[in-house]
Amino acid sequence: MNVFIIGTGLMGGSIALDIQQVFEEAVLYGIDKSPLHLKKAKELGIVHHESSLEELPKATIVIMAIPVDTTVHVLPEILDAVNDQAVVIDMGSTKQQICEVIKNHPKRRNFLAAHPIAGTEFSGPQAAIRGLFQGKTNIICEVEKTAFKLQEKALSIFSKIGMRIRYMDPVSHDKHIAYVSHLSHISSFMLGKTVIEKEKNERDIFDMAGSGFESTVRLAKSSPAMWTPIFEQNKANVIETLEEYIGNLQKFKNLMQEDDFQAIYEEMESTNHIKNILNGIKI
Amino acid sequence: MNVFIIGTGLMGGSIALDIQQVFEEAVLYGIDKSPLHLKKAKELGIVHHESSLEELPKATIVIMAIPVDTTVHVLPEILDAVNDQAVVIDMGSTKQQICEVIKNHPKRRNFLAAHPIAGTEFSGPQAAIRGLFQGKTNIICEVEKTAFKLQEKALSIFSKIGMRIRYMDPVSHDKHIAYVSHLSHISSFMLGKTVIEKEKNERDIFDMAGSGFESTVRLAKSSPAMWTPIFEQNKANVIETLEEYIGNLQKFKNLMQEDDFQAIYEEMESTNHIKNILNGIKI
Numbered sequence: 001m002n003v004f005i006i007g008t009g010l011m012g013g014s015i016a017l018d019i020q021q022v023f024e025e026a027v028l029y030g031i032d033k034s035p036l037h038l039k040k041a042k043e044l045g046i047v048h049h050e051s052s053l054e055e056l057p058k059a060t061i062v063i064m065a066i067p068v069d070t071t072v073h074v075l076p077e078i079l080d081a082v083n084d085q086a087v088v089i090d091m092g093s094t095k096q097q098i099c100e101v102i103k104n105h106p107k108r109r110n111f112l113a114a115h116p117i118a119g120t121e122f123s124g125p126q127a128a129i130r131g132l133f134q135g136k137t138n139i140i141c142e143v144e145k146t147a148f149k150l151q152e153k154a155l156s157i158f159s160k161i162g163m164r165i166r167y168m169d170p171v172s173h174d175k176h177i178a179y180v181s182h183l184s185h186i187s188s189f190m191l192g193k194t195v196i197e198k199e200k201n202e203r204d205i206f207d208m209a210g211s212g213f214e215s216t217v218r219l220a221k222s223s224p225a226m227w228t229p230i231f232e233q234n235k236a237n238v239i240e241t242l243e244e245y246i247g248n249l250q251k252f253k254n255l256m257q258e259d260d261f262q263a264i265y266e267e268m269e270s271t272n273h274i275k276n277i278l279n280g281i282k283i
Numbered sequence: 284m285n286v287f288i289i290g291t292g293l294m295g296g297s298i299a300l301d302i303q304q305v306f307e308e309a310v311l312y313g314i315d316k317s318p319l320h321l322k323k324a325k326e327l328g329i330v331h332h333e334s335s336l337e338e339l340p341k342a343t344i345v346i347m348a349i350p351v352d353t354t355v356h357v358l359p360e361i362l363d364a365v366n367d368q369a370v371v372i373d374m375g376s377t378k379q380q381i382c383e384v385i386k387n388h389p390k391r392r393n394f395l396a397a398h399p400i401a402g403t404e405f406s407g408p409q410a411a412i413r414g415l416f417q418g419k420t421n422i423i424c425e426v427e428k429t430a431f432k433l434q435e436k437a438l439s440i441f442s443k444i445g446m447r448i449r450y451m452d453p454v455s456h457d458k459h460i461a462y463v464s465h466l467s468h469i470s471s472f473m474l475g476k477t478v479i480e481k482e483k484n485e486r487d488i489f490d491m492a493g494s495g496f497e498s499t500v501r502l503a504k505s506s507p508a509m510w511t512p513i514f515e516q517n518k519a520n521v522i523e524t525l526e527e528y529i530g531n532l533q534k535f536k537n538l539m540q541e542d543d544f545q546a547i548y549e550e551m552e553s554t555n556h557i558k559n560i561l562n563g564i565k566i
Contacts, residue, residue, distance in 0.1 A: 117491060117492070117493040118493060118494075119493065119494075119495070120494075121495075136493070137490055137491065137493075139491065166490050166491075176482065176491050177491060179477070179478045179481050179482060180478060180482070180491050180492040180493075180496045181491070181492070181493060181495060181496060183474065183477065183478070184474065184495050184496045184498075184499040184500070185495065186532070186535060187470055187474050187499060187532075188499055189535075189550065189551050189554050190528060190531040190532050190535060191466065191467065191470050191528065192554045192557040193531050193550065193553075193554045194462070194466065194524065194527050194528045194531050195462045195463060195466070195557075196554065196556065196557060196560070197527070197531075198462050198524075198527065199459065199462060199463070206560050206561075207420050207449050208400060208420065208422065208449075208459050208460060208463050208464070209400070209463040209464070209560075209561075210400040210401060210402065210419070210420075210463075210464060211401075211402075211403075212402070212404075212464060212467050212468065212501075212502050213463045213464060213467045214561055215467075215498050215499070215501050215502065216467040216470060216471055216498070216499055216501075216502060217467075217557055217561065218495075218498050218499075218561075219495050219498065219499060220551075220554050220555070220557045221555060221557060221558045221561070222551075222555075224548045224549075224551035224552045224555065225548075227551060228544050228547050228548040228551065229544075231539060231544070231547060232542075232544045232547075235539055235542075238539065239536060239539055239540060241477065241481075242532060242535070242536045242539075243536070244477050244480070244481065245473060245474065245477045245532065246529055246532050246533060246536070248473040248476050248477050248480075249469070249470075249473050249525060249528065249529050249532070250529060252469060252472075252473055252525070253522060253525045253526070253529070256514060256518055256521065256522055256525075257522060259515075259518075261511050261512075261514070261515045264511050264514060264515075265507045265508075265511040266507075267472065267476065268472050268503075268505075268507035268510060268511065269507045270476075271472050271475045271476045271479065271503050272503070272504060272505075272507065273479065274475040274478075274479060274500055274503045274504060275504045277479070277489050277492075278489075278497055278500065278501075278504070
């Protein structure tokens with residue numbers, strides 16, 4: 001079983017480590033636009049071989065874990081290159097453009113659109129960790145367009161590394177994920193920015209900041225190279241979430257300015273309900 | 284050593300547990316407006332005795348861990364009631380109004396204004412945990428206005444339970460804390476609200492939400508009873524932070540609308556710098 005990992009960073013590296021653990025026969029090949037990353041990935045035991053797109057015809061499984069704009073760009077040629085029994089899986093945080101670009105590709109049936117809801121705020125091969133996907137949800141789009149045997153092959157991997165599968169159409173995926181993931185990243189980045197701008201003397205920040213601040217700005221450590229194309233591809237949905245978020249913040253500010261602290265209390269109390277939703281995440 | 288804990292919830296309960304551990308001779312008395320909370324605090328071993336304001340004259344140390352509006356309201360009578368060797372410490376997240384209200388009190392020297400930067404998103408006696416303050420920063424305001432021996436007494440407690448001390452004037456405290464704590468809470472509450480409003484079908488939220496969402500909305504579980512008076516007392520500073528935060532979000536949205544994703548990239552990249560600041564928190 002020849003598994004090609006395109007993009008040997010946090011996501012690609014982590015799934016490579018898990019695949020090695022559950023499939024002893026798997027031979028891992030790494031492809032990365034950064035020779036340094038690729039070398040590091042081999043050193044860390046993430047892949048067995050440094051490889052390149054020329055070797056793709058021998059792939060059993062190809063996993064793409066690269067920025068979503070690059071995926072849209074290179075996916076058609078990757079499908080061109082693979083053999084007829086190979087399955088190509090992408091792990092991007094947007095699904096609509098990716099599904100669109102290959103919808104008429106002669107090897108559409110060799111592609112499976114996936115979005116494993118997992119990750120950390122770190123990036124690069126050294127951020128790869130075993131068990132990242134254990135118990136996490138993997139959203140699969142347009143499963144009916146993938147050849148049945150290749151679905152089975154891909155799903156057996158996801159299942160063995162501990163993922164739960166949820167099926168969804170790409171339009172719904174991009175709309176919902178804007179709320180529960182993309183908006184969180186922007187809110188965190190802008191919170192970090194606001195505080196950094198204001199607190200030029202950084203001693204004042206880190207002496208006074210507690211775990212609450214740390215938790216809300218954690219995502220502001222995320223990779224701009226990964227996130228910029230996500231926001232670009234999901235522009236309309238993300239702008240909609242931002243408008244609603246800004247509107248809610250504006251309303252909160254207005255209530256404060258009007259000294260309507262009863263309403264402020266009620267805003268917070270009704271949002272406390274998020275406890276139950278978050279408990280759901282942990283199940 | 285008679286230690287009175289006024290407010291036997293997360294903060295008061297946690298410090299009571301730590302004090303018991305480091306001062307074997309300490310006798311803990313609990314006062315709480317909720318008889319149920321007080322009973323629970325005794326059951327959990329947080330305090331030894333259920334008590335009331337009438338017993339305050341026998342206090343060696345009084346720790347106030349109640350909403351900041353109630354502190355402003357009752358602190359003068361608590362100072363009236365205590366004996367001349369007692370030290371009254373508050374733990375509120377705002378300091379200006381609290382210092383202001385007792386600045387001419389005949390027992391001003393018996394008061395120490397403190398803000399331990401510690402906590403969780405939970406509340407009530409059952410949320411109290413040992414070791415909550417270990418390695419955390421405690422901000423002390425107007426230390427020079429507290430009698431020297433009483434400063435020593437209070438600081439020996441903070442030091443024994445593992446806190447680092449930072450001195451600051453109340454105006455600066457309230458200004459900086461608006462950025463690194465109060466704004467985080469609002470950003471989190473409004474993020475939770477935005478997502479709940481939109482995602483009426485909650486299955487869509489928790490199936491798709493990952494640890495990133497969980498981390499950014501964690502503070503939206505916080506107690507409205509505790510936070511409403513904090514926002515009220517720190518109104519001017521909080522509104523300023525909100526305006527800057529909304530401005531930054533608006534600017535981000537505009538860049539997206541103008542398809543200036545190079546600028547979006549740069550916004551995120553320059554904020555990545557938050558990594559170093561957060562590493563500072565952990566030192």
